[in-house]
Amino acid sequence: MRYALLSLALLATPAFAQIEIDNAWTRATPPGAKTAAGYMTIRNQSSLPDRLIGAASPLAARVEMHVHLHDGDVMRMRQVKGYDIPANGSLELKSGGAHLMFVDVKRPFKEGEKIPVTLRFERAGEMKVEFRVGRLN
Ligand SMILES: [Cu+2]
Numbered sequence: 001m002r003y004a005l006l007s008l009a010l011l012a013t014p015a016f017a018q019i020e021i022d023n024a025w026t027r028a029t030p031p032g033a034k035t036a037a038g039y040m041t042i043r044n045q046s047s048l049p050d051r052l053i054g055a056a057s058p059l060a061a062r063v064e065m066h067v068h069l070h071d072g073d074v075m076r077m078r079q080v081k082g083y084d085i086p087a088n089g090s091l092e093l094k095s096g097g098a099h100l101m102f103v104d105v106k107r108p109f110k111e112g113e114k115i116p117v118t119l120r121f122e123r124a125g126e127m128k129v130e131f132r133v134g135r136l137n
Pocket of ligand 1: 037066077099100
C-alpha cells in the first residue's frame with residue numbers, strides 16, 4: 001500500500017504543478033539606464049507550495065529577485081534567493097515590494113514592447129512569460 005501511494009504521488013506531481021502568471025509588466029527605461037523592475041502576480045493553483053528560484057531574459061545580463069526593506073526612512077533593495085508561493089495562493093510582485101530586477105539591460109525597454117523572461121520554479125519547472133512594457137515613469 002505504501003508503494004502504491006508513493007508512485008501515485010510521483011505520477012501526480014506534474015498535474016499539481018500549476019503556476020499561472022498574471023499582469024507581468026515593467027516600465028520603459030530612459031536612455032543609459034542599467035536596470036528595470038518587473039512586476040507580476042504569481043498564482044499557484046496547486047495544493048503544494050512552490051518557489052520561484054530563478055529568472056532570466058535575453059535582454060538583461062541577469063534578472064535578480066529583490067525585496068524592499070524599510071530602513072528608518074530609507075527604502076533599500078535586497079536580493080533574495082527566491083520567493084515562496086503558498087499552496088492555492090498567490091504572490092504579488094509590485095512597486096514598493098518584491099520585484100524582479102533586470103540588471104545591465106542590453107538596450108532600453110520601449111513602451112509597448114514585450115520582454116521575454118524565463119521563470120524557474122522549484123516544482124513547476126521553467127516557464128516562459130512576456131513582460132509588457134508600460135510607460136516611462
Ligand atoms: Cu530591485
